[in-house]
Amino acid sequence: MRVRLLPLERCEVCVGAGFIQGIFHRMACAGCNGGGFVKQDGTALDYPQLVEQLRLRLAMSGAERKRLQQVLERAGLKPVEGAASGYQGNNKKGAGGAHFTGD
Numbered sequence: 001m002r003v004r005l006l007p008l009e010r011c012e013v014c015v016g017a018g019f020i021q022g023i024f025h026r027m028a029c030a031g032c033n034g035g036g037f038v039k040q041d042g043t044a045l046d047y048p049q050l051v052e053q054l055r056l057r058l059a060m061s062g063a064e065r066k067r068l069q070q071v072l073e074r075a076g077l078k079p080v081e082g083a084a085s086g087y088q089g090n091n092k093k094g095a096g097g098a099h100f101t102g103d
C-alpha cells in the first residue's frame with residue numbers, strides 16, 4: 001500500500017497544539033483528534049490516517065535535519081555545540097585513543 005502525503009491545515013480549534021486546556025485538565029482536541037492538523041475541508045483525520053500522516057512528516061523532518069546538518073558540516077561549521085558535542089563520535093581522549101567523556 002502506497003501512503004500519500006495529504007495537504008493538511010493547522011487546526012483552528014486548538015491552534016495546532018492538539019489539546020485544549022479544560023477547567024481541570026488538558027484534553028485532546030476533538031477538532032483534530034489531538035494531531036494539531038486537519039484536512040483541507042477542516043475535518044479531523046481518523047486515527048490510522050492521522051498516525052500515517054504524522055509519521056510521514058516526522059520522516060521528512062528527520063531527513064531534512066540530516067541534510068541541513070551535512071550542509072553545515074560541508075561548510076565547516078559545527079552543528080553540535082555545548083555538552084552534547086562531547087558525546088558525538090570519538091574524541092580520542094581515552095586509553096589507546098578510545099572515546100572518553102570523563103563521567
Ligand SMILES: [Zn+2]
Pocket residue numbers: 011012013014015016017018019029030031032033034035036037
Ligand atoms: Zn485541534
